[in-house]
Amino acid sequence: MPKDSVTLTDNRTGKTIELDLLSPTCGPMTIDIRSLYKQLGYFTYDPGFMATASCWSNITYLDGEKGILEYRGYPIEQLAESSTYLETCYLLLHGELPDQTQMDEFEYTIKHHTMLHEQLLRFYSGFRRDSHPMAIMVGVVAALSAFYHDDEDVHNPQDRINAAHRLIAKMPTIAAWSYRYAQGLPFVYPDNSLGFSENFLHMMFSTPAEKYSVDPLLAKALDVILILHADHEQNASTSTVRLAGSSQANPFAVLASGIASLWGPAHGGANEAVIKMLTEINESGKPLASFIDRAKDKSDRFRLMGFGHRVYKNFDPRAKIIREICHEMLANGQCQNLEHQKLLDTAMELERVALEDEYFISRNLYPNVDFYSGIIFLGMGIPLNMFTVLFAVGRTVGWVSQWNEMMGDKESKIGRPRQLYTGSASRDYEDIKP
Ligand code: SDX
Helix, strand or coil: CCCCEEECCCCCCCCCEEEEEEEECCCCEEEECCCHHHHHHHCCCCCCCCCCCCCCCCCCCEECCCCCCCCEEHHHHHHHHHCCHHHHHHHHHHHHHHHCHHEEEEEEEEHHCCCCCCHHHHHHHHHCEEEEEHHHHHHHHHHEEEEEEECCCCCCCCHHHHHHEEEEEHHHHHHHHHHHHHHHHCCCCCCCCCCCCHHHHHHCCCEECCCCCHHHHHHHHHHHHHCCCCCCCCCCHHHHHHHHHCCCCCCCHHHHHHHHHHHCCCCCHHHHHHHHHHHHHHHHHCCHHHHHHHCCCCCCCCCCCCCCCCCCCCEEEEHHHHHHHHHHHHCCCCCHHHHHHHHHHHHHHHHHHCCCCCCCCHHHHHHHHHHHHHHHHHHHCCCCHHHHHHHHHHHHHHHHHHHHHHHHCCCCCCCCCCCCCCCCCCCCCCCCCC
Protein backbone atom coordinates (compact mmCIF):
# COMPACT_ATOMS: atom_id res chain seq x y z
CA MET A 1 0.00 0.00 0.00
CA PRO A 2 1.77 3.21 -1.07
CA LYS A 3 2.52 5.55 1.84
CA ASP A 4 0.41 8.70 1.83
CA SER A 5 3.37 11.02 1.44
CA VAL A 6 5.46 12.82 -1.17
CA THR A 7 9.25 12.93 -1.32
CA LEU A 8 10.92 16.26 -2.03
CA THR A 9 14.58 16.61 -2.92
CA ASP A 10 16.34 19.94 -2.63
CA ASN A 11 18.64 20.00 -5.70
CA ARG A 12 20.71 22.77 -4.09
CA THR A 13 21.68 20.68 -1.07
CA GLY A 14 20.73 17.14 -2.08
CA LYS A 15 18.58 16.90 1.06
CA THR A 16 15.46 14.74 0.66
CA ILE A 17 12.40 15.07 2.90
CA GLU A 18 8.99 13.40 3.13
CA LEU A 19 5.77 15.40 3.43
CA ASP A 20 2.51 13.75 4.49
CA LEU A 21 -0.46 13.61 2.13
CA LEU A 22 -3.78 14.48 3.76
CA SER A 23 -6.83 12.54 2.52
CA PRO A 24 -10.05 14.56 2.05
CA THR A 25 -13.56 13.06 2.02
CA CYS A 26 -13.54 14.03 -1.66
CA GLY A 27 -11.32 16.26 -3.82
CA PRO A 28 -7.56 16.27 -4.36
CA MET A 29 -5.09 14.75 -1.87
CA THR A 30 -3.36 17.62 -0.08
CA ILE A 31 0.32 17.98 0.78
CA ASP A 32 0.86 19.01 4.41
CA ILE A 33 3.63 21.63 4.05
CA ARG A 34 3.58 22.81 7.67
CA SER A 35 7.03 21.28 8.33
CA LEU A 36 8.58 22.43 5.04
CA TYR A 37 10.18 25.63 6.35
CA LYS A 38 11.55 23.82 9.40
CA GLN A 39 13.00 20.99 7.27
CA LEU A 40 14.20 22.93 4.20
CA GLY A 41 14.05 26.60 5.20
CA TYR A 42 11.79 27.41 2.25
CA PHE A 43 8.41 29.17 1.93
CA THR A 44 5.86 28.18 -0.74
CA TYR A 45 4.53 30.75 -3.23
CA ASP A 46 0.90 30.70 -4.44
CA PRO A 47 -0.51 34.25 -4.96
CA GLY A 48 -4.34 34.12 -5.10
CA PHE A 49 -4.25 30.66 -3.49
CA MET A 50 -4.69 28.91 -6.86
CA ALA A 51 -3.72 25.53 -5.38
CA THR A 52 -3.50 26.12 -1.64
CA ALA A 53 -5.86 24.86 1.05
CA SER A 54 -6.03 27.58 3.71
CA CYS A 55 -8.00 25.40 6.14
CA TRP A 56 -9.95 22.19 6.60
CA SER A 57 -13.75 22.45 6.39
CA ASN A 58 -16.79 20.17 6.66
CA ILE A 59 -19.24 22.66 5.20
CA THR A 60 -19.17 22.96 1.38
CA TYR A 61 -17.58 20.88 -1.37
CA LEU A 62 -16.94 22.04 -4.93
CA ASP A 63 -15.67 20.07 -7.88
CA GLY A 64 -14.76 22.62 -10.56
CA GLU A 65 -14.19 20.09 -13.31
CA LYS A 66 -17.50 18.25 -12.76
CA GLY A 67 -19.52 21.34 -11.81
CA ILE A 68 -20.46 19.88 -8.42
CA LEU A 69 -21.59 21.98 -5.42
CA GLU A 70 -22.71 20.29 -2.17
CA TYR A 71 -23.66 21.81 1.22
CA ARG A 72 -22.80 19.32 4.00
CA GLY A 73 -22.90 16.59 1.33
CA TYR A 74 -26.30 17.54 -0.12
CA PRO A 75 -26.23 18.45 -3.88
CA ILE A 76 -27.23 22.04 -4.51
CA GLU A 77 -29.75 20.88 -7.14
CA GLN A 78 -31.69 18.89 -4.50
CA LEU A 79 -31.63 21.69 -1.94
CA ALA A 80 -32.75 24.25 -4.55
CA GLU A 81 -35.56 21.91 -5.60
CA SER A 82 -36.85 20.78 -2.19
CA SER A 83 -35.42 22.82 0.69
CA THR A 84 -35.96 26.37 1.93
CA TYR A 85 -33.34 29.01 2.65
CA LEU A 86 -33.96 28.79 6.41
CA GLU A 87 -33.68 25.00 6.41
CA THR A 88 -30.45 25.34 4.41
CA CYS A 89 -29.22 27.86 7.02
CA TYR A 90 -29.79 25.27 9.75
CA LEU A 91 -27.96 22.64 7.66
CA LEU A 92 -24.93 24.86 6.99
CA LEU A 93 -24.72 26.06 10.60
CA HIS A 94 -25.31 22.73 12.38
CA GLY A 95 -24.18 20.14 9.81
CA GLU A 96 -27.43 18.15 9.61
CA LEU A 97 -30.92 18.81 8.28
CA PRO A 98 -33.29 19.71 11.15
CA ASP A 99 -36.22 17.59 12.30
CA GLN A 100 -39.55 19.40 12.54
CA THR A 101 -39.05 20.42 16.19
CA GLN A 102 -35.55 21.76 15.48
CA MET A 103 -36.85 23.59 12.39
CA ASP A 104 -39.71 25.19 14.31
CA GLU A 105 -37.35 26.32 17.11
CA PHE A 106 -34.83 27.67 14.59
CA GLU A 107 -37.49 29.55 12.63
CA TYR A 108 -38.91 31.02 15.89
CA THR A 109 -35.42 32.15 16.96
CA ILE A 110 -34.61 33.75 13.63
CA LYS A 111 -37.99 35.49 13.45
CA HIS A 112 -37.44 36.98 16.90
CA HIS A 113 -34.12 38.52 15.94
CA THR A 114 -35.27 40.33 12.78
CA MET A 115 -35.70 43.72 14.48
CA LEU A 116 -32.84 46.22 14.80
CA HIS A 117 -32.02 48.30 17.88
CA GLU A 118 -34.05 51.48 17.32
CA GLN A 119 -30.93 53.65 17.65
CA LEU A 120 -29.44 51.88 14.61
CA LEU A 121 -31.99 53.69 12.44
CA ARG A 122 -29.99 56.88 13.01
CA PHE A 123 -27.00 55.35 11.22
CA TYR A 124 -28.92 55.48 7.95
CA SER A 125 -29.50 59.23 8.10
CA GLY A 126 -25.73 59.74 8.22
CA PHE A 127 -25.47 58.45 4.66
CA ARG A 128 -26.23 60.46 1.53
CA ARG A 129 -29.49 59.29 -0.04
CA ASP A 130 -27.56 58.23 -3.16
CA SER A 131 -25.05 56.11 -1.20
CA HIS A 132 -24.47 52.65 -2.66
CA PRO A 133 -26.43 50.26 -0.40
CA MET A 134 -23.31 48.09 -0.02
CA ALA A 135 -21.62 51.06 1.68
CA ILE A 136 -24.57 51.22 4.08
CA MET A 137 -24.42 47.44 4.67
CA VAL A 138 -20.72 47.57 5.59
CA GLY A 139 -21.35 50.46 7.98
CA VAL A 140 -24.52 49.25 9.68
CA VAL A 141 -23.38 45.62 10.07
CA ALA A 142 -20.11 46.78 11.65
CA ALA A 143 -22.15 49.08 13.91
CA LEU A 144 -23.99 46.01 15.29
CA SER A 145 -20.74 45.29 17.18
CA ALA A 146 -21.48 48.38 19.26
CA PHE A 147 -24.80 46.89 20.37
CA TYR A 148 -23.95 43.29 21.29
CA HIS A 149 -20.94 43.46 23.56
CA ASP A 150 -22.76 41.45 26.24
CA ASP A 151 -22.52 38.07 24.58
CA GLU A 152 -19.53 38.35 22.28
CA ASP A 153 -17.22 35.77 23.79
CA VAL A 154 -16.04 34.27 20.50
CA HIS A 155 -14.74 31.25 22.44
CA ASN A 156 -18.20 30.48 23.83
CA PRO A 157 -20.05 28.18 21.36
CA GLN A 158 -23.48 29.46 22.42
CA ASP A 159 -22.39 33.10 22.04
CA ARG A 160 -21.19 32.27 18.52
CA ILE A 161 -24.52 30.67 17.63
CA ASN A 162 -26.39 33.67 19.11
CA ALA A 163 -24.33 36.01 16.91
CA ALA A 164 -24.97 33.76 13.89
CA HIS A 165 -28.74 33.85 14.54
CA ARG A 166 -28.69 37.64 14.91
CA LEU A 167 -26.76 38.14 11.67
CA ILE A 168 -28.91 35.73 9.61
CA ALA A 169 -32.06 37.37 10.98
CA LYS A 170 -31.02 41.03 10.73
CA MET A 171 -29.37 41.10 7.31
CA PRO A 172 -32.68 41.21 5.37
CA THR A 173 -33.90 44.06 7.59
CA ILE A 174 -30.64 46.03 7.21
CA ALA A 175 -30.67 45.34 3.45
CA ALA A 176 -34.31 46.31 2.87
CA TRP A 177 -33.88 49.49 4.92
CA SER A 178 -30.82 50.49 2.87
CA TYR A 179 -33.14 50.41 -0.17
CA ARG A 180 -35.98 52.25 1.61
CA TYR A 181 -33.57 54.96 2.78
CA ALA A 182 -32.25 55.50 -0.75
CA GLN A 183 -35.84 55.82 -2.05
CA GLY A 184 -36.86 58.25 0.70
CA LEU A 185 -39.46 55.72 1.82
CA PRO A 186 -40.38 54.95 5.45
CA PHE A 187 -38.75 51.86 6.94
CA VAL A 188 -41.09 48.85 7.01
CA TYR A 189 -40.64 46.69 10.09
CA PRO A 190 -40.38 42.87 9.80
CA ASP A 191 -43.65 40.93 9.94
CA ASN A 192 -43.04 37.68 11.80
CA SER A 193 -46.11 36.07 10.31
CA LEU A 194 -44.23 35.93 6.97
CA GLY A 195 -41.54 33.52 5.76
CA PHE A 196 -37.91 34.62 5.45
CA SER A 197 -37.92 35.65 1.77
CA GLU A 198 -41.54 36.86 1.88
CA ASN A 199 -40.60 39.12 4.81
CA PHE A 200 -37.69 40.59 2.88
CA LEU A 201 -39.90 41.46 -0.12
CA HIS A 202 -42.51 42.85 2.33
CA MET A 203 -39.88 45.16 3.93
CA MET A 204 -38.62 46.16 0.48
CA PHE A 205 -41.87 46.91 -1.32
CA SER A 206 -44.87 47.27 1.03
CA THR A 207 -46.06 50.76 1.85
CA PRO A 208 -48.08 52.07 4.82
CA ALA A 209 -50.49 53.72 2.40
CA GLU A 210 -52.03 50.59 0.94
CA LYS A 211 -52.43 46.84 1.31
CA TYR A 212 -49.51 44.84 -0.05
CA SER A 213 -49.20 41.11 -0.48
CA VAL A 214 -46.05 39.38 -1.66
CA ASP A 215 -46.28 37.34 -4.87
CA PRO A 216 -45.58 33.79 -3.59
CA LEU A 217 -43.85 32.88 -6.87
CA LEU A 218 -41.40 35.77 -6.44
CA ALA A 219 -40.85 34.82 -2.79
CA LYS A 220 -40.11 31.24 -3.86
CA ALA A 221 -37.72 32.38 -6.61
CA LEU A 222 -35.89 34.61 -4.12
CA ASP A 223 -35.69 31.76 -1.59
CA VAL A 224 -34.02 29.52 -4.20
CA ILE A 225 -31.62 32.32 -5.19
CA LEU A 226 -30.64 32.75 -1.51
CA ILE A 227 -30.04 28.97 -1.21
CA LEU A 228 -27.75 29.12 -4.26
CA HIS A 229 -25.77 32.01 -2.76
CA ALA A 230 -25.57 30.61 0.79
CA ASP A 231 -22.02 29.26 0.78
CA HIS A 232 -19.20 28.52 -1.62
CA GLU A 233 -16.11 27.04 0.06
CA GLN A 234 -13.16 29.44 0.60
CA ASN A 235 -14.09 32.21 -1.86
CA ALA A 236 -12.59 35.69 -1.43
CA SER A 237 -15.18 37.05 1.02
CA THR A 238 -15.29 33.85 3.10
CA SER A 239 -11.49 33.81 3.26
CA THR A 240 -11.67 37.45 4.36
CA VAL A 241 -14.10 36.48 7.12
CA ARG A 242 -11.83 33.64 8.26
CA LEU A 243 -8.73 35.84 8.27
CA ALA A 244 -10.49 38.71 10.08
CA GLY A 245 -12.08 36.28 12.54
CA SER A 246 -8.77 34.53 13.23
CA SER A 247 -7.67 37.58 15.25
CA GLN A 248 -10.66 36.86 17.54
CA ALA A 249 -12.41 40.06 16.43
CA ASN A 250 -16.16 40.25 17.14
CA PRO A 251 -18.40 38.55 14.55
CA PHE A 252 -20.25 41.69 13.47
CA ALA A 253 -17.05 43.53 12.52
CA VAL A 254 -15.81 40.31 10.89
CA LEU A 255 -18.99 40.02 8.76
CA ALA A 256 -18.56 43.65 7.70
CA SER A 257 -15.14 42.70 6.28
CA GLY A 258 -16.78 39.91 4.28
CA ILE A 259 -19.38 42.32 2.88
CA ALA A 260 -16.59 44.70 1.87
CA SER A 261 -14.76 41.94 0.00
CA LEU A 262 -17.92 40.68 -1.70
CA TRP A 263 -18.60 44.17 -3.13
CA GLY A 264 -15.80 43.92 -5.72
CA PRO A 265 -16.91 43.38 -9.38
CA ALA A 266 -14.54 40.40 -9.62
CA HIS A 267 -16.58 38.74 -6.85
CA GLY A 268 -20.14 39.44 -5.67
CA GLY A 269 -20.32 42.77 -7.48
CA ALA A 270 -20.36 40.88 -10.79
CA ASN A 271 -24.17 40.48 -10.81
CA GLU A 272 -24.57 44.27 -11.00
CA ALA A 273 -21.72 44.47 -13.55
CA VAL A 274 -23.42 41.84 -15.78
CA ILE A 275 -26.57 43.94 -16.19
CA LYS A 276 -24.46 47.04 -16.89
CA MET A 277 -22.58 45.02 -19.53
CA LEU A 278 -25.75 43.59 -21.15
CA THR A 279 -27.32 47.07 -21.18
CA GLU A 280 -24.16 48.54 -22.76
CA ILE A 281 -24.29 45.84 -25.43
CA ASN A 282 -28.00 46.42 -26.14
CA GLU A 283 -27.64 50.21 -26.24
CA SER A 284 -24.43 50.24 -28.29
CA GLY A 285 -26.03 48.96 -31.46
CA LYS A 286 -22.71 47.19 -32.07
CA PRO A 287 -22.55 43.47 -32.93
CA LEU A 288 -22.08 41.05 -30.04
CA ALA A 289 -18.89 39.83 -31.73
CA SER A 290 -17.24 43.21 -31.10
CA PHE A 291 -17.73 42.74 -27.35
CA ILE A 292 -16.44 39.17 -27.50
CA ASP A 293 -13.34 40.54 -29.27
CA ARG A 294 -12.89 43.22 -26.59
CA ALA A 295 -13.15 40.54 -23.87
CA LYS A 296 -10.30 38.68 -25.56
CA ASP A 297 -8.15 41.78 -26.08
CA LYS A 298 -5.56 41.96 -23.29
CA SER A 299 -5.09 45.67 -23.87
CA ASP A 300 -8.78 46.26 -23.13
CA ARG A 301 -9.96 46.05 -19.50
CA PHE A 302 -13.39 44.87 -20.74
CA ARG A 303 -14.23 41.37 -19.49
CA LEU A 304 -17.38 39.30 -19.98
CA MET A 305 -18.83 39.85 -16.51
CA GLY A 306 -20.55 36.75 -15.18
CA PHE A 307 -18.12 34.55 -17.09
CA GLY A 308 -15.23 32.54 -15.72
CA HIS A 309 -14.51 31.25 -12.26
CA ARG A 310 -11.46 30.39 -10.19
CA VAL A 311 -12.77 26.91 -9.45
CA TYR A 312 -15.47 26.00 -11.99
CA LYS A 313 -13.90 24.92 -15.27
CA ASN A 314 -17.32 23.70 -16.31
CA PHE A 315 -20.80 25.19 -15.94
CA ASP A 316 -21.38 26.74 -12.49
CA PRO A 317 -24.24 24.46 -11.31
CA ARG A 318 -25.92 27.53 -9.81
CA ALA A 319 -25.97 29.29 -13.19
CA LYS A 320 -27.88 26.37 -14.72
CA ILE A 321 -30.56 26.54 -11.99
CA ILE A 322 -30.83 30.33 -12.16
CA ARG A 323 -31.13 30.26 -15.95
CA GLU A 324 -34.13 27.91 -15.60
CA ILE A 325 -35.75 30.25 -13.07
CA CYS A 326 -35.20 33.12 -15.53
CA HIS A 327 -37.10 31.28 -18.21
CA GLU A 328 -39.90 30.27 -15.81
CA MET A 329 -40.36 33.85 -14.61
CA LEU A 330 -40.43 35.23 -18.14
CA ALA A 331 -42.73 32.41 -19.29
CA ASN A 332 -45.29 33.08 -16.54
CA GLY A 333 -45.12 36.80 -17.15
CA GLN A 334 -43.42 37.60 -13.89
CA CYS A 335 -41.34 40.23 -15.55
CA GLN A 336 -43.40 41.73 -18.35
CA ASN A 337 -40.76 44.38 -18.86
CA LEU A 338 -39.59 44.11 -22.45
CA GLU A 339 -36.20 45.44 -21.37
CA HIS A 340 -35.71 42.34 -19.21
CA GLN A 341 -36.65 40.07 -22.08
CA LYS A 342 -34.09 41.85 -24.26
CA LEU A 343 -31.44 41.47 -21.54
CA LEU A 344 -32.17 37.75 -21.28
CA ASP A 345 -32.09 37.36 -25.06
CA THR A 346 -28.69 39.10 -25.16
CA ALA A 347 -27.44 36.96 -22.24
CA MET A 348 -28.50 33.74 -23.98
CA GLU A 349 -26.89 34.86 -27.28
CA LEU A 350 -23.70 35.93 -25.48
CA GLU A 351 -23.54 32.55 -23.74
CA ARG A 352 -24.04 30.72 -27.03
CA VAL A 353 -21.42 32.74 -28.93
CA ALA A 354 -18.84 32.64 -26.11
CA LEU A 355 -19.19 28.89 -25.61
CA GLU A 356 -18.43 28.36 -29.29
CA ASP A 357 -15.34 30.59 -29.20
CA GLU A 358 -11.93 28.93 -28.86
CA TYR A 359 -10.69 31.63 -26.47
CA PHE A 360 -13.42 30.81 -23.94
CA ILE A 361 -13.37 27.06 -24.59
CA SER A 362 -9.59 26.82 -24.13
CA ARG A 363 -9.80 28.76 -20.87
CA ASN A 364 -12.86 26.90 -19.58
CA LEU A 365 -14.78 30.15 -19.23
CA TYR A 366 -18.44 29.37 -18.53
CA PRO A 367 -21.31 31.46 -17.11
CA ASN A 368 -21.12 31.68 -13.32
CA VAL A 369 -23.75 32.34 -10.66
CA ASP A 370 -23.79 36.07 -11.43
CA PHE A 371 -24.53 35.77 -15.15
CA TYR A 372 -28.29 35.30 -14.84
CA SER A 373 -29.12 36.30 -11.27
CA GLY A 374 -29.36 40.00 -12.13
CA ILE A 375 -32.11 39.36 -14.68
CA ILE A 376 -34.22 37.66 -12.00
CA PHE A 377 -33.59 40.48 -9.54
CA LEU A 378 -34.72 43.00 -12.18
CA GLY A 379 -37.84 40.86 -12.70
CA MET A 380 -38.53 41.14 -8.98
CA GLY A 381 -38.27 44.92 -9.14
CA ILE A 382 -34.96 44.88 -7.25
CA PRO A 383 -32.85 47.87 -8.35
CA LEU A 384 -29.38 47.31 -9.83
CA ASN A 385 -27.40 48.60 -6.86
CA MET A 386 -29.21 46.14 -4.55
CA PHE A 387 -28.04 43.01 -6.39
CA THR A 388 -24.83 42.50 -4.41
CA VAL A 389 -26.75 43.32 -1.23
CA LEU A 390 -28.96 40.28 -1.93
CA PHE A 391 -25.84 38.22 -2.53
CA ALA A 392 -24.63 39.34 0.93
CA VAL A 393 -28.00 38.43 2.50
CA GLY A 394 -27.72 34.91 1.06
CA ARG A 395 -24.02 34.47 1.88
CA THR A 396 -24.36 35.59 5.51
CA VAL A 397 -25.10 32.04 6.66
CA GLY A 398 -22.02 30.74 4.82
CA TRP A 399 -19.82 33.39 6.39
CA VAL A 400 -21.07 32.78 9.94
CA SER A 401 -20.94 28.97 9.51
CA GLN A 402 -17.34 29.07 8.28
CA TRP A 403 -16.40 31.56 11.03
CA ASN A 404 -18.06 29.37 13.67
CA GLU A 405 -16.26 26.27 12.35
CA MET A 406 -12.90 28.03 12.51
CA MET A 407 -13.48 29.46 16.02
CA GLY A 408 -14.57 26.02 17.25
CA ASP A 409 -11.28 24.47 16.07
CA LYS A 410 -8.96 24.14 19.07
CA GLU A 411 -5.98 24.24 16.68
CA SER A 412 -7.16 27.45 15.02
CA LYS A 413 -4.54 30.21 15.07
CA ILE A 414 -4.29 33.73 13.74
CA GLY A 415 -3.89 33.79 9.95
CA ARG A 416 -0.55 35.38 9.07
CA PRO A 417 0.69 34.60 5.50
CA ARG A 418 4.38 35.15 4.68
CA GLN A 419 5.75 36.69 1.44
CA LEU A 420 8.37 36.49 -1.31
CA TYR A 421 10.28 39.72 -0.55
CA THR A 422 11.48 41.38 -3.78
CA GLY A 423 12.25 44.85 -2.44
CA SER A 424 15.56 46.64 -1.77
CA ALA A 425 18.36 44.82 0.00
CA SER A 426 19.48 46.27 3.33
CA ARG A 427 21.08 49.75 2.92
CA ASP A 428 22.16 52.69 5.14
CA TYR A 429 20.17 55.88 5.59
CA GLU A 430 21.72 58.97 3.95
CA ASP A 431 20.62 62.35 5.34
CA ILE A 432 19.63 64.68 2.47
CA LYS A 433 20.51 67.68 4.68
CA PRO A 434 24.10 68.75 3.91
C1 SDX B 1 -18.13 34.93 -7.76
O1 SDX B 1 -14.66 32.14 -5.69
C2 SDX B 1 -15.96 31.96 -5.67
O2 SDX B 1 -16.46 30.92 -5.29
C3 SDX B 1 -16.77 33.19 -6.02
C4 SDX B 1 -18.26 32.99 -6.17
C5 SDX B 1 -18.92 32.70 -4.85
O3 SDX B 1 -20.02 32.13 -4.85
O4 SDX B 1 -18.38 33.14 -3.80
O5 SDX B 1 -18.54 31.93 -7.07
C6 SDX B 1 -18.93 34.26 -6.70
O6 SDX B 1 -17.36 35.78 -7.44
C7 SDX B 1 -18.26 34.48 -9.19
C8 SDX B 1 -17.27 35.20 -10.16
C9 SDX B 1 -17.88 36.57 -10.49
N1 SDX B 1 -16.93 37.40 -11.21
C10 SDX B 1 -17.09 37.67 -12.54
O7 SDX B 1 -17.98 37.19 -13.23
C11 SDX B 1 -16.09 38.67 -13.09
C12 SDX B 1 -15.57 38.18 -14.46
N2 SDX B 1 -14.75 36.98 -14.23
C13 SDX B 1 -13.30 37.21 -14.12
O8 SDX B 1 -12.94 38.40 -13.50
C14 SDX B 1 -12.57 35.93 -13.66
O9 SDX B 1 -13.06 34.89 -14.40
C15 SDX B 1 -12.60 35.55 -12.21
C16 SDX B 1 -12.16 36.65 -11.32
C17 SDX B 1 -13.95 35.10 -11.80
C18 SDX B 1 -11.63 34.36 -12.03
O10 SDX B 1 -10.37 34.82 -12.31
P1 SDX B 1 -9.08 33.85 -12.19
O11 SDX B 1 -9.44 32.52 -11.65
O12 SDX B 1 -8.02 34.62 -11.50
O13 SDX B 1 -8.72 33.56 -13.67
P2 SDX B 1 -7.84 34.51 -14.54
O14 SDX B 1 -8.24 35.93 -14.31
O15 SDX B 1 -6.42 34.13 -14.34
O16 SDX B 1 -8.35 34.09 -16.00
C19 SDX B 1 -7.71 33.04 -16.70
C20 SDX B 1 -7.74 33.49 -18.17
C21 SDX B 1 -7.05 34.83 -18.38
O17 SDX B 1 -6.59 34.86 -19.73
P3 SDX B 1 -5.02 34.39 -20.00
O18 SDX B 1 -4.16 35.22 -19.07
O19 SDX B 1 -4.98 32.91 -19.71
O20 SDX B 1 -4.82 34.72 -21.48
O21 SDX B 1 -9.11 33.69 -18.58
C22 SDX B 1 -9.32 35.06 -18.91
C23 SDX B 1 -8.18 35.84 -18.27
O22 SDX B 1 -7.92 37.01 -19.01
N3 SDX B 1 -10.61 35.44 -18.34
C24 SDX B 1 -11.53 36.16 -18.99
C25 SDX B 1 -12.62 36.24 -18.09
N4 SDX B 1 -12.32 35.60 -16.95
C26 SDX B 1 -11.08 35.10 -17.11
N5 SDX B 1 -11.53 36.72 -20.22
C27 SDX B 1 -12.68 37.39 -20.56
N6 SDX B 1 -13.77 37.51 -19.76
C28 SDX B 1 -13.77 36.95 -18.52
N7 SDX B 1 -14.83 37.07 -17.72
